[in-house]
Amino acid sequence: MLAVDEPTEKPPTLLRLNSSRGLNVAYEHSHSPQGSDHAFEDDIGFESFQRAVKDAINLDSYAVSAYDTAWVARIPKALKGGRPVPHFPEALQWVERNQMADGSWGEQQPLTVFDHYFSTLSCLIALKSWDTAPQCVSKGEQYLQEGLSSIKDDELKYVSHGMKNAFAAMLEEAEKLGLTIAPAATPPCVESLRSDRTKVLERLEKIADLIADCPKKLLSFPEGLEPVLDWEGIRELQFEDGSIFSSPAATACFVMRTKDSKALSYLTALIGRFNDAVPSMYPTPLSEVLSIVDHLERLNIDRYFSAEVKDLLDILHRQSEPDEDDNDDESSDDIETHAMIFRALREHGYDVTPDTFLLEGISNGQVGQLGARGMLQLYRASEMIFPGELLLDYTKNITTTFLKSTLASSSDAALKKEIEDALHSPHFMQFRALESMKYIDRFEASVEAEETYFEMTFSRLMHKLNPLMIAFAKVNFNNCQAIYQEELQTLTRWDEENLRKLYNFQRQPLLPAFLAGAVGMPDPKLSLARSVWTRGSVLVTVIDDLFDEASLHDGIQGLRLFHESIKRWDPSIVDTCCDSVKILARLLMNEVDSLCKEASEAQGRDLTPFLRTLWQDVIAEFLTEAEWNDSGYQPSSEEYLRTGAISFGLGPITLYTIFCYGEHISDDMIEDDDYLEAFDLVNQYGRLINDLRTHSREVFGGPHSFIREYQREHPKESKQEAYASVQNVLKGLASKVFSKLLNPRYSSQSVRETHLVMMRSLYLMYYEVDGYRFTTHELKKQIQRFFYKRFPSE
Template sequence: MLPVADVPEKPPGKLARLNSSRGLNVFFDSCRTSPQEGLEEDFEEDIGFENFQRAVKDAINLHNNEVSAYDTAWVARISKVFQGGSLVPQFPEALQWVERNQKDDGSWGELQPTTKFDQYFATLSCLIALKSWGVAHECIAKGEQYLQENLAILGDKDLKYVSHGAKVAFAAMLEDAEKLELSLYSSPSASPPPFVEDLFSYRNKVLERLRTVADVIADCPKKLLCFPEGLEPVLDWEGIGDLQFEDGSIFSSPAATACFVMRTKDSKALNYLTSLIGRFNDAVPCMYPTPLSEILSIVDHLERLNIDRYFSAEIRELLDILHRQSEFHGYEHDELPSEDIETQAMIFRVLREHQYDVTPETFLLEGISNGQIGELGARGMLQLYRASELIFPGELLLDYTRNITTGALKNILKTTTDAALKKEVEDHLHSPHFMQFRPLESMKYIDRFDSSVEANETYFEMTFSRLMHKLNPLMVAFAKVNFNNCQVTYQQELQELTKWDEDHLRNVYNFQRQPLLPAFLAGAVGMPDPKLSLARSVWTRGSVLVTVIDDLFDEATLHDGIQGLRLFHESIKRWDSSIVDSCCESVKTLAKLLMSEVDSLCREASEAQGRDLTRFLRAIWQDVIAEFLTEAEWNDTGYQPSSEEYLRTGSISFGLGPITLYTIFCYGEHIPDEMLDSDDYLDAFDLVNRYGRLINDLRTHSREVFGGHNSFISVYEREHPKLSKQEAYAGVQNLLKGLASKVFSQLLNSRYTSPEVRDVHLAMIRSLYLMYYEVDGYRFTTHELKKQIQRFFYKRFPLD
């Protein structure tokens, strides 16, 4: 069952050659266990993990509405005409709030700003508001002194976690400050620091580029357009009103809305700001209300970057609220509008992925019935498509949704000129998102952000959420730190496993496959948490042993024939290696090796669980060897089993039991015996094994038939003689699709109470999909898989 790989293609650093018996080169960087100096330290020094955690936790907290000095200052700048024609503040209470809330050091902003730039951003906004109205001169002087001291030492390093839109908005405010003759530099005649000149240059390039487009509103990247206050010279302010939300806001942003009011005097937008000033005691938050779709997008962003485990409690709290409110078919919280089908699809998908008991009708039926699906753009179609992937048996609504969205997305591929969107759609149509390993996906996802400039946005950047754009550089940077740190752990584990492989197994690699590295890849990406080292080790060693014994039975003619296999089976059945003393050297070696290694694994599992599991865990191997022999005897005699007989035997002989069961016991939690005797567990275990057998046979059919072995496809063809080979193949594919749906209904069921058992089974399903989606990746490692192995284990992310 398990893999061969050729990696990496062009290794870094000093190399050591391993696995050379069949030309398999595995290279290790001689310094691979040493972190790239400065990366993790830089992030901790610049941001700090606690600051980063707090910013993200606040963003996904439904009840967090901390007021924003930056946004309140923008509201304070709005004027109205007083009697006699003079201009006065529309919101004098906001202006007074700014004056009252200056800090002792002269700055404004959060008590614990995430970055230094956040403090400067808020302070400059407040200074402009006060200077515009010619009030609070002492506050202005203190604020000027604060910026003089800090802007002089601000550099590129301080801007690397700042979004493009915020940079443009900051440059625009610096221009406003110059017009107001604010003293921001060491002396009135002093030249702006280099970073200020760079910001001006960057903004000018953005504005020049936007002046050349036919429609700024349509063509401006949303990461810039969500900060319209930075694009005033080129924006059609009446045109941006077409994007106004129902509540009157521009993108739920008080600052953007204030800027819009200053240019248009829009009454609906003014009413929105008036309501906020009243609600938040003379100030406004940075975003209100935070659209639920944006909060869920942040959660999805964390998951795709593989850093969601740092926020598991907060994510669970959010999902608990959403699930509780969905059960009552309404929302207790007045800030959770979610009637649009796109948001409903996001809620349904994330709840089902996290094993909440939900039905698609609760979330999607109304929107589909009233025609909302026909009004969706690319983002909405992608959300519905992803929701439809999690179909359980008999869910006709999701089946319908899948068909509709598939057609719509294929049409988008034909018509879109947006390269980032096209790539996102292609990836989703190519393979189910839910079947992807997050650590592998995170590599590609980070790459997309690193390669994106203002004109090229990733799928999740195609929103007007200032919150997302503010957090995005921080999340991507931390994801790189997380990836690099985990990679060090995996490299150390791989060293130990390679030594184990060389000491115990390398001399028996005269068979078909050499499985260590691909097996460890599956374990590492399926159980990425660094604390799961034992589980990854047990998974990998079990996989290697299954592969080696599987090859022994597949190549019986080379090793004493069927009689030798019968003696091998008898020795494992009795756990007595002397039974194979009369056999050839390979059979004797493998029998002794298997018993020794299984006993070692049993000791580790028993120690992890605090009870002796040896008898139970030996029996799992004995069952697998018995079915190996059954298949070998079928091949020897030419017996043709029925499809059910074949699946019953083949699902065990596929060898997942010794991998999954041992891993579950070493996952770190107590697993009671009765859990493994439950119908839920046994049904899920059987479904996963059958899924593995079918997806394997779909990719190995030709080779198995050529070698004289049975395959489910050949059995299926024999039982359906009227079908062509293509029709039989399609029939088996449909059976596999149905099995996947049943697997999901088991593993994502709220009754499935053991996260450890569920996680290991999901890791196995995803590893099977990874290895067998296109070819038998365990035997013929594809170019793409080679690249993933090389990248995952050997290439670190720079943080610059």
């Protein structure tokens, strides 16, 4: 087998293994992740986290914020010949009325205790600024003294950098107002907050253009940067509605420093709309909501919010329809947001056209006004191209040129890494479960001055949720990894008992096959689908090696008997053959019957005749190719591809997995003409990408490949030109496949998802070489990391 280090710790037992066959794995699935790492659940609670994220992606969710309302309450209104009075007395009264029994302010069920400290300190400053409600102030001081006296570093691990900096700024302001906040013996973590803020300010003072170069996770809370911030310079970041980043608190601070009338009008409207208080963000920019969804997907935790994401996309799809009233607000009019909407809708199988979202913005020159972040969004949208979509083809060309130029000139490490990843491989060809490891690592490695691409936004909502999402993604990864380790142990026993003796060729496919199944179908409850996928992949690989190495196994006559045995489903036909042929024929029939039984039980009807036929068809085409080799026959490229698409062996792997995915699959679904065409295109794609990566290794690939047949038919093309031509054919196939699989006619999730998994696994395994034959160093690293390296507990 492929050599990887053994895990350093035994995974927690999360599964019940059926020892009678050693393959049936029952996952005790619940909505909340289970496992040995309970830190996140103890500190936050899955339900609290889930509620916060759901609220964030709900376009109609606007809970009022004590922190922001207190900031609005602080805005003064000058009176002629008298002392200033509150410009929004109703906000100040709201603060007085909404103190909790323990002396704090904030949500009834905050995500962290720090949220209450944050809101309470803001409310105390508002009350003390106007020298009102002394009883409320006294209770609030006592609450913070008691809370801060015992606060530990662990309580700050889920708090964003911007919030920490803003809190330290409020501590300083509270002391100037004479509030008694800090306990007698100030805890080290409070001193650390103050010290960190001092360092931040010292560093920012050295930045020439603070507005352009300040880390966004700090600038998202400008009220924490007052000593160094040019408030007039903030005007260039002011939104059309008058707000600063849609944040009432940031806008209130801006009003107090600049007396900006447009910002004041924004706050006045909010106070009226939300009954004397304000939310933490209004309106929630659509681009930020879509960025949160994208973040959830890249962290591989989106399945916990699938219903909410679907509701959001349904709304966006309805709003994009031509007969819908055009009620879009200005925050969704830019081409960057439209690109994000288009990509999200198309990627999730909605019927949309690029013209609806991108034509106007490209025609009126909006593209020329985009920065790197906007161009990245436009580039990702262009990757979702279907055949004949010239607008997306044009968009891909102009964004690629721009991003390559940015890559060469930019000094922003996070941005360059994001561009490199985007240009290196298509977004829709990546497995989220694998990408999540790299994505989390990037956040772990980032420091305050080096933001990740996700953090290059002014949304304090995203920065507040970000540490929580990262922490939860780690827990999810670790718990899923434990499940995969158990499944891999079971599959390894099956492999050792049945197939290891046959690995006398080049390939040892178990780990690469299971990696593709696990990263493609990561949901714990898809254990059976992963098992069926892996066993089918291993069987196809071993049988392929048998036919490739015919001279070692009774030659062509032995292969003909093997084919006849499978065709009649009669193992006695190979009794006169060598041991390897006899063993493999019997093993194949036994394993296929076992797989048929599992699929039949999953679907509630006998699928054995149909599923046996899939294998019989594959073996028949294996034999056809072997006879070509034996006789010296040279097929046309068209004939080769027609045969090779079947002999590549994806049929048994894909269809068996579909039947075990957990959804009822009718005969009509797999006999539909569109489905059959998509199935054929996936098979062709698999054959071509394999040939492209192995065409120069004739000793392994045999005398036939699509490139060789193509070169023979196009003698005027050089090898490089022929390779490029076939590469273009491959790209065209990929576009056709995705136009089929992302068609909303496919109501079956298992059909669509399994084929997408197959496309991505082909890209993963054959991106450089044949990953089943030559397991690259990078692939070995991914296997080791994905199955055996846990993220450290919080």
